[in-house]
Amino acid sequence: MCGRYTLKVDTSQVAARFHVPPTDVSVETGPRYNIAPSQMNPVIIADGDNHLELMQWGLIPAWSKEAKTSYSTINARVETVATASSYRKPLRRQRCLVPATGFYEWQVIGGKSGRAARQPFYFTLAQNRGAEGSAEQIFAFAGLYDVWRGADGRELHTYTIITTGGNDLVLPVHERMPIIMPREVEQRWLDPTITEPDELLALLQPYPAALMHAYPVSATVNSPANDDQHCITPLAGLGLAVLENGFAVASVV
């Protein structure tokens, strides 16, 4: 799954990275180290030109009676996104890019009674190492959005992130991972003239493990109230080396 991610750059850098005219950006958000569901975050949409908009993480279908859902919509499985009631139309007509610089997954450590202990890991794109502060580290998740309209006319723009099975780097930590768009696929994903589900599904592939990087982080990230550099500070220990060799990280607790 993907239930937490980072976007540690300014809105202006996001806009530049996704070809959004600076004059089009009316919102300014600072660097984020712990983006959580329900929060308002930048997403990119296109109608000929690219636009940056703030939307709420957790898709609320246009037909929903209330401005909330009784079920989770922070992620959409690629296996069912073309048929699920909540996502079928958004897949054809309301696709977006979700700008990010990294994401978190939690590895279940124990498994005894009650809720097992969990070790968070931080995942980034490997080619971005050493690109601190530059636009080079920004990538995009494949996303869908919808617009909910209340009786009083108010609009609520919401989005979801599409997930797929974990690749070899992610699997030791978690079964699933978000779909990261290769840069050359981004604009096609946004292209409103494409509405064939099969053509769109073909764009949704697991990102190659060889192009990603991961390391364990402290429990600081667990609380969405913590939103600073400490969330992505590497946790010292055996976990990193073991993980990069592709084995489970039972040694990290």
Next chain:
DNA sequence: CCAGACGTTGTT
């Protein structure tokens, strides 16, 4: 036909 769901992950 109408009523009711519409979702994911993880855990058992």
Next chain:
DNA sequence: GTCTGG
């Protein structure tokens, strides 16, 4: 245990 809030 389960739902809500962030």
Next chain:
DNA sequence: CCAGACGTTGTT
């Protein structure tokens, strides 16, 4: 995703 709440009446 995890953390934190989970309830009522009446009074300040």
Next chain:
DNA sequence: GTCTGG
């Protein structure tokens, strides 16, 4: 809004 279950 649209699909599934009864």
